[in-house]
Amino acid sequence: MNFKKNLIFGVVLVFLFLPQNYYSQNKICDYCKKEITSGKYLQVEGKYFHENHFICSHCSSKINGGYFQHDGKYLHDYCYKNHVLDKCEKCYKPIEGAYVTSAGKIYHKNCYEKHIALKCNLCDSNIDGNYYKDFWGNIVHWEHLSSSKECEYCRRIISSQITNGGKVFTDGRHICNLCGKSSVTTKYKSKQLFDEAKFKLQLEGIKIGDVEIELHLVNLTELKKIVKDNHKNNVRGYSTYNYRKQNGKIINREFDIYILNNMPQSYFIKVAAHELMHIWQYLNSPEDNNKTLSEGSCEYASYLVVKKYYGKYYDFIKKNFNENEDPVYGGGFKRVKKFVDKNSKRAWLKLLKSKEDFPRGY
Template sequence: MGSWSCAACTFLNENDALATCQVCHAVRVVRCAKCRQEITVGSRLRVADKVFHPNCFVCTACAKPFPTPKFSIKNGDPYHSACLPKAPEVLCAQCFKTIGSGPRLTVSGQPYHPGCFVCTACRKPFPTHQFSIKDGEPYHSECLPQEPVVLCAQCLQAIGCGPRLTVSGQLYHPDCFVCKACRKPFPTHQFMIEDGDAYHASCLPSQLVTCANCRQSIGVGPRVTASRLTYHTGCFLCAGCHAPFGKARFQLQDGEPYHTECFKQLYNPRCEVCDDFIPYKPDGTTIAYREVPFWNMRFCPSHENRDRCCGCQRIEPLAPTKRFVVLSDGRKVCQDCDKIAVLDTLEANGAVADVWEFMASIGISLPKLPVYLVEAQILSQHCESLNRTIHDHSTNAPVRGHVTRGLCLSEVTQVRHMVRRGGTAVPEVVAVDKNRSVTGILILHGLPYDLTAQVIAHEATHAYIKLSDHFPDHLPMLVEEGMCQLLSYLFLKYKQVVEDDSSPTMRATFRARLRAVLVQQIETDQTPVYGDGFRAAYDAYTRVHSLQTIKPQS
């Protein structure tokens, strides 16, 4: 007998024949199992404890009624016999074809045609129905695949069926699994793995430290660590004197330790003026020094205003044996420049000849002009008479930018020039030919030979411009001085090619280095007239590669 649940109070009534609820006496509501609507009056069908409207009891597949009381139930739903769902096709696990309703074998949950269930190795059937399964495949016992030979990861010999150890995916004979460093076993079965190899904790490579001095293992003894390097305490020695440090401070150079004093003696720069070590800044860790351009002459900042050589611009050292030579007008020259200094007019003839020969080689023809070597005071007087500013040579101060060391004369009627009298050069007054439009060239005496020749080349270019019909009477100062700087620059470059590049020995001489300084001074001159003028003239020259072409355009 069935039961029903009251729609009003949800009480479960055990007697299906009751029309009212035993608790609340509500009238029983019957609902169609198909449409879930209430069945009040009229006919109804009861099928398998379910109640339907007559029109709702239809075939689940075609939705048509059953003209006769015959129907089939599948999975709780009614079907015409012709509408029953068909069973799914079964495929053979070997040939993947339909097995149908014929005979079949089921092995490990897989269906087979009887003729398809054969040995995976020999493809023959199992007449006695005895077989073995390996990796899900059937085999005759004699066809089973052989187990692969397992090799010990240490000795590379077969392990066989005896005991084995598996560590990090590697198999070992028990006796072969030992520490890679000391080759001893692990009696407590405790070990560490590093880079795939087994070690005792004390044998780990990352725990082994090598002394940076003797290159031997330090072990677990005392050690000293400096700049990420580790030493035996007895090996931590000064790289300079090889003595221990004790409690003294040390400094590192290229990864090696030094006593502070040893480091100072070996690496701290010395002042090339006072020959003492350049002092530290107040912080005690860094030093500050000045440097003469190009010469790499380092000196203490306190020597910045000491006298300079009027030739190479190096600073006069304090040592009596290195003091500069004082010229008659108070200027100073270093001992290197003094060896090649041109002191009087007669000595200048060689430099004049060099310059005139160079000028002729590039197509500039100059008449013979008098060239006089004079003191700084005489050059200053003539410059002042022409309203030309000039560097105060008497102070021997550092040179900044271009310095006037020569003058091309056109109106001066007489001049005092230098004549050697025995061991010294003295001034002497001579008359200047008034019939020349360019009456002479004045050059400071006592300059080194190449600087003298450079100044002569500069002033000779002024003379050429004044004498040449290609130029107007008055050129812009930037144009004229730029061309004069260009010719003196080309002369120096010519001397470098002819003399300095002839051999490595020549390039190392003081004269070659001085020429390089003079070239650099012209190239890096930042004054508006001489520096910018030179660069403009040089750019024009490099474009046309001809002095004759740029002269009229200038």
């Protein structure tokens, strides 16, 4: 983005009519290149013209009065402004004064500042330096980030301007009012979405069957106690498997899944699918499976479910699968996806049922 100023010079014509003997100085008309021998002539910036030879280079009409010079040529005021000067890409009028160039286009300075310049979605002032742009297209000055809170689930800055406000839960989580519209808060809704995620996994060949699974909605404080890690603030779900054996055979199984309450529906489905894949592994895989393979598989199963939904929230979650830098969850997801892309989902599930780790090259 460059700010510049056009300088336009207007010059008044000088008409001279001198005695015959004055022409002995051999004045040559700059237009026709012939000697001026008599009559009126014009002198313009050290050049001489026959009276009728001071002509606009654009319209070829005689110039009377003021003129403009451009690239050594002379033009009427109107011709210069309307056919030589750059036009503003916003208002399409000639640019005579200060202007701005941005992305290869030129604008009046005022047009640029009012209509084109990036504006901060928080303070509504123009952005000239560094800025942050979120997934949703919101743009804010970089310096706002240190004094703002992001929504736990969509990463928008929580504010009246961007999210129409938000909430802070007693467990410390921040959620914006846009995500809050679909928050899962009831046992009925959570069970409905849980069964939906289970059905969509079945469509992918991941069949869990009719085993009884106890679903619990909990807050973050409760979940961290269950996980036994008070520092794990990004935990959103957890599954447990307890069983009792008699004579070497399992005679009783208990499956429990704990999922954070007040998450938006899209995130609830993502987490439910992840934890359901843990249940599948409890039923089908060796207990000592590689953690990266196990968690990466749960993330991949979740990805398969989320892919079946449409909308910006689900697009945001899909993007996060690929951008997760955690070596176990993000790294495991990428390795599982690579394996499935080169082999098949059936081969992946077969791998999980074995005691093998990722094959070489994955």
